[in-house]
Amino acid sequence: MTDATAGAGPNPQDAAAKAAEKPGPMLAADGTPLKKSLSRALRRQKLRALMLIAPLLIFVLVTFVAPIADMLFRSVENQIVSDTLPRTTAALDDWNADSGELPGEAVYEGLYYDMVIAEERKLHTRLGSRLNYEQTGLSSLFRQTGRGVDDIGEVYFDQFDDLNPAWDEAVTWAELMGEPNWVAEAKARAGNDESIPGFEMKDGIEDLLPRTAEMYGIFAEFTETEDEDSPIEEEPWEMVHVALYQDLVSQDVSGYDGAQADLLNEAKAAVGDFETIGFKDGFLEIEDDWGNHDIWATIKTYSPNYTNGYFLAAVDMEKTPDGPALRDENERIYGILFQRTMFMSLMITFSCILLGYPVAWLLANLPSRSANLLLILVLLPFWTSLLVRTSAWKVMLQQQGVINDVLVWLGLVADDARLVMINNQFGTIVAMTHILLPFMILPLYSVMQTIPPSYLRAAKSLGATNWTAFWRVYFPQSVPGIGAGSILVFILAIGYYITPEIVGGTTGTFISNRIAYHISSSLNWGLAAALGTILLAVVMALYWCYDKIVGIDNVKLG
Amino acid sequence: MADGSNEAFVAFERVQKSYDGENLVVKDLNLSLPKGEFLTMLGPSGSGKTTCLMMLAGFETATHGEIKIGGVSINHIPPHKRGIGMVFQNYALFPHMTVAENLSFPLEVRKMGKSEREKKVKRALDMVQMGAFGGRRPAQLSGGQQQRIALARALVFEAELVLMDEPLGALDKQLREHMQFEIKRIADDLGITVVYVTHDQTEALTMSDRVAVFDDGRIQQLAPPDELYEAPQNSFVAQFIGENNTLEGTVETIGSGRCTVKLDQGAVIDAVPVNVSQKGERTRVSIRPERVEFNPQMGPDAHTLEAEVQEFVYMGDVFRTRLKVAGKEDFVVKTRNRADQVRLSPGEKITIGWLPEDCRALDAT
Ligand SMILES: Nc1ncnc2c1ncn2[C@@H]1O[C@H](COP(=O)(O)OP(=O)(O)O)[C@@H](O)[C@H]1O
Ligand SMILES: [Mg+2]
Numbered sequence: 001m002t003d004a005t006a007g008a009g010p011n012p013q014d015a016a017a018k019a020a021e022k023p024g025p026m027l028a029a030d031g032t033p034l035k036k037s038l039s040r041a042l043r044r045q046k047l048r049a050l051m052l053i054a055p056l057l058i059f060v061l062v063t064f065v066a067p068i069a070d071m072l073f074r075s076v077e078n079q080i081v082s083d084t085l086p087r088t089t090a091a092l093d094d095w096n097a098d099s100g101e102l103p104g105e106a107v108y109e110g111l112y113y114d115m116v117i118a119e120e121r122k123l124h125t126r127l128g129s130r131l132n133y134e135q136t137g138l139s140s141l142f143r144q145t146g147r148g149v150d151d152i153g154e155v156y157f158d159q160f161d162d163l164n165p166a167w168d169e170a171v172t173w174a175e176l177m178g179e180p181n182w183v184a185e186a187k188a189r190a191g192n193d194e195s196i197p198g199f200e201m202k203d204g205i206e207d208l209l210p211r212t213a214e215m216y217g218i219f220a221e222f223t224e225t226e227d228e229d230s231p232i233e234e235e236p237w238e239m240v241h242v243a244l245y246q247d248l249v250s251q252d253v254s255g256y257d258g259a260q261a262d263l264l265n266e267a268k269a270a271v272g273d274f275e276t277i278g279f280k281d282g283f284l285e286i287e288d289d290w291g292n293h294d295i296w297a298t299i300k301t302y303s304p305n306y307t308n309g310y311f312l313a314a315v316d317m318e319k320t321p322d323g324p325a326l327r328d329e330n331e332r333i334y335g336i337l338f339q340r341t342m343f344m345s346l347m348i349t350f351s352c353i354l355l356g357y358p359v360a361w362l363l364a365n366l367p368s369r370s371a372n373l374l375l376i377l378v379l380l381p382f383w384t385s386l387l388v389r390t391s392a393w394k395v396m397l398q399q400q401g402v403i404n405d406v407l408v409w410l411g412l413v414a415d416d417a418r419l420v421m422i423n424n425q426f427g428t429i430v431a432m433t434h435i436l437l438p439f440m441i442l443p444l445y446s447v448m449q450t451i452p453p454s455y456l457r458a459a460k461s462l463g464a465t466n467w468t469a470f471w472r473v474y475f476p477q478s479v480p481g482i483g484a485g486s487i488l489v490f491i492l493a494i495g496y497y498i499t500p501e502i503v504g505g506t507t508g509t510f511i512s513n514r515i516a517y518h519i520s521s522s523l524n525w526g527l528a529a530a531l532g533t534i535l536l537a538v539v540m541a542l543y544w545c546y547d548k549i550v551g552i553d554n555v556k557l558g
Numbered sequence: 559m560a561d562g563s564n565e566a567f568v569a570f571e572r573v574q575k576s577y578d579g580e581n582l583v584v585k586d587l588n589l590s591l592p593k594g595e596f597l598t599m600l601g602p603s604g605s606g607k608t609t610c611l612m613m614l615a616g617f618e619t620a621t622h623g624e625i626k627i628g629g630v631s632i633n634h635i636p637p638h639k640r641g642i643g644m645v646f647q648n649y650a651l652f653p654h655m656t657v658a659e660n661l662s663f664p665l666e667v668r669k670m671g672k673s674e675r676e677k678k679v680k681r682a683l684d685m686v687q688m689g690a691f692g693g694r695r696p697a698q699l700s701g702g703q704q705q706r707i708a709l710a711r712a713l714v715f716e717a718e719l720v721l722m723d724e725p726l727g728a729l730d731k732q733l734r735e736h737m738q739f740e741i742k743r744i745a746d747d748l749g750i751t752v753v754y755v756t757h758d759q760t761e762a763l764t765m766s767d768r769v770a771v772f773d774d775g776r777i778q779q780l781a782p783p784d785e786l787y788e789a790p791q792n793s794f795v796a797q798f799i800g801e802n803n804t805l806e807g808t809v810e811t812i813g814s815g816r817c818t819v820k821l822d823q824g825a826v827i828d829a830v831p832v833n834v835s836q837k838g839e840r841t842r843v844s845i846r847p848e849r850v851e852f853n854p855q856m857g858p859d860a861h862t863l864e865a866e867v868q869e870f871v872y873m874g875d876v877f878r879t880r881l882k883v884a885g886k887e888d889f890v891v892k893t894r895n896r897a898d899q900v901r902l903s904p905g906e907k908i909t910i911g912w913l914p915e916d917c918r919a920l921d922a923t
Binding site: 452454455457458459460461462463464465466468469472473476477 | 615616617636637638639640641642643644646647648650652653654663664667668711712715
């Protein structure tokens with residue numbers, strides 16, 4: 001048995017034996033262990049390589065990894081509810097939605113303060129839109145409530161005012177709540193039109209009037225940062241009056257001897273006779289819907305910081321008191337859209353294989369001069385704008401379009417029965433096959449180029465007919481090209497947006513069109529992110545399947 | 559010719575081939591070989607050898623003329639029906655099949671039963687001593703092993719005619735020599751007819767029954783190896799086969815079987831006229847390096863020449879001495895390494911001579 005490898009080269013067993021003779025680690029010339037000095041040398045190489053790819057790495061991180069991470073985060077993120085309604089959601093923790101009763105007064109109290117603050121910050125409409133995804137009507141409810149919520153405060157505001165007009169003065173409040181030094185300084189500066197230092201809360205006032213202190217603090221901060229004004233000159237919101245009323249009813253203020261102590265004690269004596277309005281009643285007066293159990297259930301369901309609601313919505317499910325359940329038959333759209341997207345992408349991929357394979361074969365087997373010309377023709381579509389190409393298909397395929405005209409002229413189709421070939425699945429498949437065809441041809445071509453013609457000749461010389469030679473010998477070797485092209489085309493197709501948007505009509509649109517709709521029209525980014533995440537997962541799952549079945553190392557781009 | 563064509567197994571008759579309609583790559587090829595012959599097409603690159611082979615295999619069509627196998631024209635028979643085994647230069651083993659599947663392929667397309675296929679594959683693998691490698695992929699074999707498999711595949715379906723296009727071109731020298739022997743042995747054992755293409759003359763000389771020397775689309779000479787070496791019919795063949803010394807001159811006298819040539823530098827030598835026919839014609843005389851003798855003791859009519867040693871190379875079994883003869887500095891003499899053989903040193907002046915029948919007067923082109 002003679003061959004080139006036998007006997008040539010050192011015997012690995014010999015080498016191993018030699019290495020085993022030496023005790024301890026191998027040493028380099030300078031005495032350091034060989035392993036260490038090798039890894040040091042390699043580390044420098046690696047560092048240099050890293051520096052070379054650093055610009056690309058940063059680019060990819062910023063433009064690819066970060067947006068995907070952001071998308072994944074958005075698809076479960078739900079902080080807007082608890083951020084906007086912190087007191088309400090905290091109070092709702094104690095409420096059991098299954099009880100069938102409305103939440104208690106504490107929840108409405110929290111809602112009152114939350115709504116006033118949100119309204120001042122103009123956040124309540126955003127929250128309304130967010131919750132409207134889950135239950136229609138919530139958007140207008142929050143808008144209406146924002147307008148009416150001050151009515152509750154007015155009741156107490158007027159009574160404090162009636163009791164003593166001093167309560168209508170900004171300075172009164174500032175003296176009551178502010179640190180005396182700050183009050184003096186602020187007053188002096190205000191008189192001279194100088195800039196006023198930031199508000200400082202009086203020591204101990206939080207214990208005395210906890211709600212008032214909290215609300216006044218919020219008011220003061222908002223006034224300073226948003227209105228660029230000072231609480232020394234601005235009368236507080238009605239909500240602070242409400243808080244003061246609540247504090248005076250429940251707290252003992254006799255120990256207080258700071259500024260405005262008399263006024264406070266006067267008010268303390270009077271509040272017992274105040275006309276009151278319950279928070280719950282106040283809200284019911286603004287909007288009947290606040291008495292709707294379902295609305296509270298929805299708010300409670302979406303009060304955690306993270307939610308699977310977007311994902312449920314993306315697979316046509318919704319949260320119900322009994323856990324997630326499928327939506328009604330007529331409300332399901334995403335399942336159908338996902339199925340359609342998969343089906344059409346597969347159709348497009350197969351059409352591309354069918355049309356692209358012969359072209360690639362021709363390209364690989366023509367003499368190079370004609371092959372180059374053909375390659376230019378294949379690449380020609382890349383030189384034309386995508387929109388132009390898609391619109392051209394519209395012109396070709398529409399009912400008054402070129403193809404229908406020709407068919408009618410030939411008498412193959414009656415004039416009143418022109419074919420519908422656009423704004424449906426057929427149109428989308430045709431146009432997208434055309435657009436994605438080069439992505440199939442190029443990998444196929446480069447793989448076919450590496451298959452020497454001698455294989456076909458060998459097969460024929462062994463007795464195979466043209467077809468057998470092709471099918472048994474040539475085709476299996478071109479499969480890696482088909483694999484690469486299919487992955488490319490399929491992944492491009494599954495996320496394609498422009499073409500289905502233009503020629504897809506209603507039956508030929510993809511999931512990506514829906515994603516775009518949620519991003520730019522309905523502004524439901526969470527749902528868009530969930531849909532995108534599912535799409536990403538589907539693609540990766542398919543990729544994984546492909547790897548298991550065909551083997552990813554069988555994919556060659558050339 | 560009439561009885562010759564009866565026993566001819568393969569025959570090219572007046573075959574021409576042009577790829578571009580302007581140049582003839584094969585010009586008027588006539589060649590016939592009997593069953594069982596090992597014929598080598600030898601020639602420089604681009605001389606049309608592969609083209610001839612491809613026409614025989616059916617992958618190129620002859621522009622003119624006829625190719626016959628067993629007396630039947632095969633011009634219009636497609637390649638897969640010709641039943642010709644073929645070994646390609648790059649072996650063309652199907653990479654996605656195992657060795658056994660590669661060998662079984664020609665049997666499958668012939669719709670042979672499974673057990674019979676397995677039997678034949680095994681026999682073919684054993685024949686090339688690769689019985690243990692049936693389950694491997696071609697990429698897992700060395701070049702020499704792939705070569706054996708390619709050979710086995712060309713033989714497994716019992717083709718009577720096997721074509722090989724530079725099958726050993728990619729192997730190193732030692733392996734190539736071994737495979738030359740192996741191929742020849744198998745071909746003789748099976749009694750198959752082989753048309754073998756190579757540009758390596760040693761390969762051609764050691765393996766073949768007959769060698770067809772190709773140049774410029776023509777067969778320059780078709781002869782058994784010894785005849786080719788010892789009696790080249792023109793200066794191309796003399797130059798192409800083995801090492802050769804040429805001296806240019808003009809024919810002075812010409813008789814039957816003997817002529818005298820006046821070399822350009824003045825000396826006159828005897829030679830055998832091969833393709834010179836008349837006095838005054840330009841000629842190149844050809845002498846093999848090993849037929850030259852130093853200080854010859856020859857008959858009175860033998861001509862000798864003065865020479866000056868340029869270089870002496872010790873090559874182990876032979877000495878190679880380069881001389882300046884008749885104004886040319888590339889005259890080579892090879893002498894066997896014998897105990898009594900003189901070792902010349904550069905600058906020495908000696909006389910050289912040879913038997914007139916070893917000196918052939920050929921065409922001057
Ligand atoms: N397919 C082809 N098309 C055009 N010219 C070719 C083709 N194959 C070979 N030739 C030309 O024919 C000549 C002979 O080639 P070939 O038969 O391959 O020579 P060889 O095998 O002796 O090296 C060369 O000049 C080559 O350029
Ligand atoms: Mg060749």
